[in-house]
Amino acid sequence: MKNKLVFLILLLCSCTGKDELNGYVYDYDTEQPIKNVYVNIKDDTTQTDSTGYFSMKVKSNLPCTIFLQREGYASKRICRKPDSLGKFSKKSLKYNRFYMYNKESDFSK
Template sequence: MKSKYIFIALVLSSCTNSKFYGYVYDYDTDKPIQNVSVDINGVITETDSVGHFSANLKLNEDCVIMLQKEKYALKKVYRKPDSLGMFSKRNLDKHKIYLFKKESDFSNK
């Protein structure tokens, strides 16, 4: 009987999600950018008026984050979950992802 409960707990825990979130800012102005298309492993969302985005992702899954906005260079960010299979609260919460304008010296040309 105990093994049945352990099996159910393992199945349920493998299906749980982890909240992944961050902020997108303009490199030159250090201001948040709204309406940035954010694709995280096929989960598509958009930044709000303060540059914030979030998505629920499967635990233990590496992330490829694609950020796109007109007049800005495409940006790819790679993230791995921590040892518990989650994205720590520090993941991108207080850190910013910066986008470069296409005409910037730092953009991919």
């Protein structure tokens, strides 16, 4: 009986619908990673590391808006929606590439 209870608790914890959205942020013009970019998703904020990498927990069955911001760059807002099954695929949550325009770039105007 105790084993069944532990199994049930582990099963419920694994079905919380949370996944990690991770990726890299790059400068559009130079293709170089950008460090210290603020990444905000539903009031949770993190920063990219020296390789431009970030990772955050997201609810896999809800749409989310990713907001990227760093001084010297045009802010960027990206809307992500779950697929037809109501979840993000594992592939769509891993190692995304996001590009930001330098404020002095021709594309940021």
